[in-house]
Structure formats: C-alpha cells, structure tokens
Amino acid sequence: MSQMLRTMRAILNRNKDQHSIPVMDGNMSPNDALDRCAQVCAFDAPPDDMAFDANGALHVSVGARVLRQTASSVWEEVATLPGSVGGLVFHPDGRLLACVAGEGLALISAGATEWLREVGGQTLGCLTSVAVAQDGMIYLTQGSCQTGPEDWVVDLMQKNASGMLIRYDPSADKTQILLRKLAYPAGVVVTPDDQHILYSEAWAHTLTLCDRDGGARRQVVRNFPGYPSRLAPDGTGGYWVCIFGARTHLVELVLSDADFRTSMMAEIDPAHWIAPSLRATGSYKEPLQGGGIKKLGVVKAWAPPRSYGLVVRINSEGDIMESLHSRVGGTCHGVTAVQPRSDGLCVLSKGHQRLVRQQRGDADE
Numbered sequence: 001m002s003q004m005l006r007t008m009r010a011i012l013n014r015n016k017d018q019h020s021i022p023v024m025d026g027n028m029s030p031n032d033a034l035d036r037c038a039q040v041c042a043f044d045a046p047p048d049d050m051a052f053d054a055n056g057a058l059h060v061s062v063g064a065r066v067l068r069q070t071a072s073s074v075w076e077e078v079a080t081l082p083g084s085v086g087g088l089v090f091h092p093d094g095r096l097l098a099c100v101a102g103e104g105l106a107l108i109s110a111g112a113t114e115w116l117r118e119v120g121g122q123t124l125g126c127l128t129s130v131a132v133a134q135d136g137m138i139y140l141t142q143g144s145c146q147t148g149p150e151d152w153v154v155d156l157m158q159k160n161a162s163g164m165l166i167r168y169d170p171s172a173d174k175t176q177i178l179l180r181k182l183a184y185p186a187g188v189v190v191t192p193d194d195q196h197i198l199y200s201e202a203w204a205h206t207l208t209l210c211d212r213d214g215g216a217r218r219q220v221v222r223n224f225p226g227y228p229s230r231l232a233p234d235g236t237g238g239y240w241v242c243i244f245g246a247r248t249h250l251v252e253l254v255l256s257d258a259d260f261r262t263s264m265m266a267e268i269d270p271a272h273w274i275a276p277s278l279r280a281t282g283s284y285k286e287p288l289q290g291g292g293i294k295k296l297g298v299v300k301a302w303a304p305p306r307s308y309g310l311v312v313r314i315n316s317e318g319d320i321m322e323s324l325h326s327r328v329g330g331t332c333h334g335v336t337a338v339q340p341r342s343d344g345l346c347v348l349s350k351g352h353q354r355l356v357r358q359q360r361g362d363a364d365e
Contacts, residue, residue, distance in 0.1 A: 020223075021249065021252065022225045027323060028312065030327050031324070031327075032327065033358065034311070034347060035332055037324075037332065037347060038357050038358075040355040040356060041354070042353060043060075043062050043354070046063070047349075047350055047353060047355065048084070048085065048337070049085075049099075049230065049337045049348070050088060050339055050346065050348055052339065053068075053094075058339075059090075060348070061098065062085075064084055064085060065081075066078050066079040066080075066085055066088065066108075078096075079113075082102075084100070087099035087128060087230070089130045089131060090132075091107070091170070092134070095107050095109045096109075097132070099128065099129070099130055100127070101126070101150065102148060103115070103125070104116050104117035104123070104125070105117075116175065119168075119176075120175070124140070124166075126145070126148050126149050128141045128143040128185065128187070129141045129188045132190070133190045133194055136171060138170060139168075139197055140165075141163065141166070141187065141188045142166060142185070143184045144163055145164070147160070153270065154270070155203075156203055156227075156276070157255075157261055157264075157265055161181050161204075162181065162182075163181075164178075164185070165185060165214060182204075183201040183204040184201060184202040184203045186201075186202045186230065187200040187230035187231040187241075187242070188200075189233065192233055192237060195211070196210065196212065197209070198220065200228035200241070201228075205223050206224070207219070208220065220314070220318035224241075226243035226245055226246040227244055227247070229244045229336055230338070232337075235340060238315040238316055240338045240340065241312050243308075243335065244350070245277070245305075248276075248305065251274060251275060254275070271283070272285045274287045277306050277334075277351075278333060278334030279334055279351030280306040280328075286306055302328070303328045307351055308325075308327065308330075308333055309325060309327075309332040309334065311338050311347060324347070331352050332351075332352055333352055334351025335348065335350070345357065
C-alpha cells in the first residue's frame with residue numbers, strides 16, 4: 001500500500017510540474033479571424049519580426065535582410081547582415097536594432113553598424129527579441145545558450161532551459177545578465193509606464209513581469225495553450241501576444257518520455273519528429289495524420305494541430321480579452337510578430353511567409 005501511495009504521489013507531482021494544456025474556450029475559442037485578414041505581402045523567404053520607424057515606415061526581417069515598405073507599398077532593402085535576422089526595434093536615437101543568428105545584436109545607423117556579440121563571456125548567437133526603454137536602455141532575450149534560433153525544435157525536444165534576459169546600456173557600453181536558466185524566452189517588452197519588463201518563456205508557456213533590474217518577478221500568465229513568443233503593447237494597457245505553435249497532448253507525452261524522445265531524435269528525420277511546426281507540409285510521413293484527415297482528404301479544422309496560427313490580447317492582469325486564430329488547414333500559421341497601427345493590426349506569419357492586416361472592426365463581424 002505504501003508503494004502505491006508513493007507511485008500516486010509521483011504521478012500527481014509530475015502532472016503538476018508539466019501543466020495540463022488549457023482548453024481553448026471563452027475568449028480563446030477557435031475561429032478563422034487570421035485567415036480572414038487582408039494580405040499585405042507574401043515574402044520569398046520566411047519573415048521573422050517587424051518594427052515601425054519614427055516616420056511610420058514598416059520594416060520586416062526576412063532571411064538575412066531587413067526590408068522597408070515605402071509610401072508606394074514597394075519593398076526596398078535597407079540592410080543585409082551576416083546571418084538570419086530575427087527581432088527588430090528602433091532605438092530613440094534612430095538606430096535600427098536587429099538580432100542576428102550566430103552573431104549578436106546589430107546596431108545599424110546610416111553610416112555604420114556596431115555589434116554587441118557577447119555578455120559575461122557568453123556569445124549571443126540565439127537572440128530572439130529586443131526592446132528599448134524610454135531612457136535608451138536595451139533589453140534582450142537569448143532563447144538558448146545551447147542551440148541557435150533555427151534549432152528551436154531541438155531546444156524544445158532537449159528540454160533545455162538555458163535562456164537569459166539581458167540589459168545593455170549603449171551609452172556606457174555596459175551589459176548585464178539579469179536572469180538565467182529561462183525556458184526559451186522568445187519575447188520581451190517594456191511596460192507602458194517604463195518601470196517593468198514583461199517577457200515570455202516558450203517552453204514554460206508563461207508570461208512574467210519583473211522590475212527593470214530583473215527583480216520582483218511575478219507570473220502574469222501561468223499556462224498558455226501554446227508557445228508564446230513576441231509581445232506588443234495594445235495601446236490600452238494590455239498586450240498582444242504571438243503564439244507560434246499550439247501544444248498537443250501527443251507532444252506533451254513525447255516530452256515526458258526521455259527514452260522515446262532520445263530515440264526519435266537519433267533515428268528520425270527532424271522534419272518528421274512528433275513536435276510543433278511553423279507550417280505543416282502535408283507529407284504522409286508527418287505525425288498526427290490520423291486525427292487530421294477526414295474523408296476525401298479534407299482537413300478537419302478541429303484536428304490536433306501540427307501547426308497553428310494564434311494571436312491573443314491580454315489585459316494588464318493577464319486575462320485573455322480576445323484571440324485571432326488560423327486553425328488546422330489555415331493559411332496563417334507560425335505567427336512570430338504582431339504590431340497594432342492606426343488602420344488595424346499587422347500580423348506576420350513566418351510559417352506561410354505572409355504579412356496580413358486585420359482592419360479595424362473586422363473582429364466584430
């Protein structure tokens with residue numbers, strides 16, 4: 001009997017640590033809002049992030065380039081960097097800050113490009129997001145110290161937690177690691193009052209608020225139904241949160257079984273791992289097909305998702321206020337960036353290589 005009680009206690013403790021997947025209902029109920037958005041542009045390579053400059057011009061990171069949309073809606077190249085470009089933001093002094101895979105943070109001005117490549121002896125090869133405070137202080141998230149941004153699936157399957165939150169003072173050229181051992185922090189933003197930092201941890205499915213020195217941490221959202229990444233203020237005190245993939249019970253089961261996961265990673269092509277994806281390929285070798293195919297090959301929108309599109313809006317307390325979805329079979333998966341503007345909400349689908357915009361009022365139709 002004592003052995004049975006110990007076994008039951010171990011199971012309960014394990015389930016408590018793993019967090020059950022929340023049900024998508026209420027303001028999180030699935031819809032096709034992202035698929036109904038108007039397409040602004042389709043890219044020839046996967047886009048990653050976007051930012052507006054002081055004049056309102058939209059900049060998008062696409063592969064190793066940063067593109068700018070002109071007044072005539074033509075895209076022109078403003079920078080080519082030595083690695084894939086991820087997070088973007090503009091500094092108050094006008095410089096463009098770009099996270100470059102395998103390189104670090106590029107601080108781009110009209111005449112030159114400066115670099116922040118390491119902090120405390122740790123190279124910054126997996127920067128995922130960047131934000132700037134009103135005083136010019138820069139905050140960065142390093143997703144992992146063990147893998148690069150292109151190997152995020154590997155990092156998840158290895159169950160790593162080696163990410164960092166970093167502060168950089170460009171005026172004094174001084175860097176400081178504020179937090180370590182984070183579970184793939186993929187988004188960071190300075191709160192509207194300029195007093196706190198909000199950051200996401202994709203593998204922990206959480207949003208956490210802290211002081212600007214990394215202290216007084218408080219979880220704002222404890223358990224998302226997907227993997228949260230970049231954040232953007234919504235203009236009313238809340239935030240838009242990108243969810244680049246939905247969690248499934250099958251993937252959670254694989255993550256709980258070390259022997260199976262190790263064998264899968266050693267023997268199976270990574271494209272066919274039981275793992276989240278930014279976009280389903282439709283290959284017959286992909287997992288989850290038994291739940292995703294109906295008669296005559298019609299994909300069921302309510303099937304377990306291989307990939308998914310999701311953006312949620314939360315208030316300052318972390319309550320879900322609304323959500324925009326692209327369900328199984330949709331065309332706006334793997335959302336990695338969102339930016340509100342006067343004429344609507346811009347959403348970047350890395351999975352389907354699209355920039356779309358939801359016009360004001362569309363969500364109410």
